[in-house]
Amino acid sequence: MKRILSFIIGITLVFASSKEGDIGFRYGFLTQPSYDSDSLTVLSDSSIIHTGDFLKINIGYKNKTNFCIAYRDANGEYMSLYTSEEEDSSQDTLYVYPLQWTEMETPTGLETFYFINSNESLSDLKTVLGRYQDAPSKGKSKLAVRIQDNINLYDPDVQDDLSSISSVLDKPVTGGVAFRGEDDGLKDLSLTHKCFGTGGIAFKKIVLIHK
Numbered sequence: 785m786k787r788i789l790s791f792i793i794g795i796t797l798v799f800a801s802s803k804e805g806d807i808g809f810r811y812g813f814l815t816q817p818s819y820d821s822d823s824l825t826v827l828s829d830s831s832i833i834h835t836g837d838f839l840k841i842n843i844g845y846k847n848k849t850n851f852c853i854a855y856r857d858a859n860g861e862y863m864s865l866y867t868s869e870e871e872d873s874s875q876d877t878l879y880v881y882p883l884q885w886t887e888m889e890t891p892t893g894l895e896t897f898y899f900i901n902s903n904e905s906l907s908d909l910k911t912v913l914g915r916y917q918d919a920p921s922k923g924k925s926k927l928a929v930r931i932q933d934n935i936n937l938y939d940p941d942v943q944d945d946l947s948s949i950s951s952v953l954d955k956p957v958t959g960g961v962a963f964r965g966e967d968d969g970l971k972d973l974s975l976t977h978k979c980f981g982t983g984g985i986a987f988k989k990i991v992l993i994h995k
Contacts, residue, residue, distance in 0.1 A: 806981075806982055806983070806984065807846070807849060807901055807902070807903055807980070807981050807982075807984055807985065807986045808846075808901070808978060808979055808980035808981060808986045809843060809844060809845035809846070809851065809899070809901045809978070809979055809986055810843070810844045810845075810957075810975040810977065810978045810979075811841065811842060811843050811844070811899060811975060811976075811977050811978075811979070811988070812826070812840075812841070812842040812956070812973070812974045812975045812976045812977070813826070813827040813828070813839070813840075813841055813897075813976075813977075813990060814826060814827065814839070814840045814841075814842070814970075814972060814974070814976075815827050815831075815833055815837050815838065815839050815840075816837070816838050816840075816885070817836075817837060817838070818836075818838065819838055819885055819887070821838075824970050824971075824972065824974075826956075826970070826974075826976045826977075827839070827990070827992060828977065828990065829989070829990045829991055830991060830992075830993060831992055831993070832992070832993045832995060833888055833895070833992050833993070833994050833995070834888070834994070834995050835888055835889060835890055835892065835994070835995075836887060836888065837887070837888050838885045838886060838887050838888070839883060839885070839886050839888060840881070840883055840884060840885050840886070840972060841853070841865070841881065841882050841883040841897075842879070842880075842881055842973055842974065842975055843866070843879070843880050843881070843882060843899075843975075844877050844878070844879050844975050845868075845877065845878055845880075845901050846876065846877060846878075846901075847873055847875060847876055847877065847878050849868075849901055849902065849903055850868050850901070850902045850903070850904065850905055850906045851866065851867070851868040851880075851899075851900065851901050851902075851906075852864070852866065852867045852868070852898075852899075852900045852906045852909055852910060852913075853865040853866040853867075853882050853883075853897060853898065853899055853900075854897075854898040854900070854909065854913060854931065854935060855895075855896070855897050855898075856895075856896040856898075857893075857895060858891050858892060858893025858894060858895055858994055859891060859893070860928065861924075862913060862916050862927075862928060862931050863913075863917070864910070864913040864914070864917070865882045865883055865897070866880060866882035867906065867910045867913070868906075881973075885972075888994060892994045892995055893994055894991055894992070894993065894994065895991070895992040895994050896989065896990070896991050896992075897989070897990045897991075897992070898935050898938075898939075898987070898988075898989055899979065899986075899987070899988040899989075899990070900935070900938050900985070900986075900987055901979075901981070901985070901986040901987075902938070902984060902985050902986075903984035903985075904984060908934055909931070909934045909935065912927055912930050912931050912934060913931060915927055916928065916931060938985055938987045939987055939989065940981075940987060941989075956969065956970045956971070956974040956975070956976050957974060957975050957976075
């Protein structure tokens with residue numbers, strides 16, 4: 785009987801871990817029509833935005849893990865929106881706001897955001913993004929290829945050996961000492977989605993259609 789119970793418990797744990805993975809983060813990608821507007825909308829992959837809209841990103845991820853947000857604009861230019869540093873914090877979860885309310889400007893096109901959470905260092909990606917920022921035009925062309933190759937190492941759509949990652953709409957919660965807020969109302973600090981990965985990597989690509 786004990787062996788049967790142990791087997792059932794083991795299977796339950798396997799399914800539980802496969803559902804949420806061994807690493808993950810929560811995020812909120814929000815938009816509003818003007819800087820002082822009270823009208824908030826949650827963005828996800830393939831959402832449509834317009835020139836003049838304001839965007840904001842909120843992140844909550846586990847302390848002692850590594851996090852990076854790389855951004856490729858409609859012109860194909862790259863930018864680092866956030867890279868984690870060594871945090872001297874006793875909190876289990878770190879809350880950061882990589883993009884404060886920022887107005888979308890022309891040109892229109894596809895705006896691509898890569899969210900990467902890893903147990904291992906992201907120093908290579910961080911370094912090449914830093915070099916890109918100050919490189920001349922010819923140098924940026926070469927560095928852009930290196931940046932995308934580096935990002936592709938984490939993208940499960942490119943790497944078949946990476947396990948699948950889930951991203952589901954969750955009830956809006958407000959960042960603080962925990963993921964739970966006092967109510968379910970959407971706020972400008974809300975974390976609305978969760979992304980879990982396995983193999984020490986959680987990856988989310990969000991493409992906004994800028995019109």
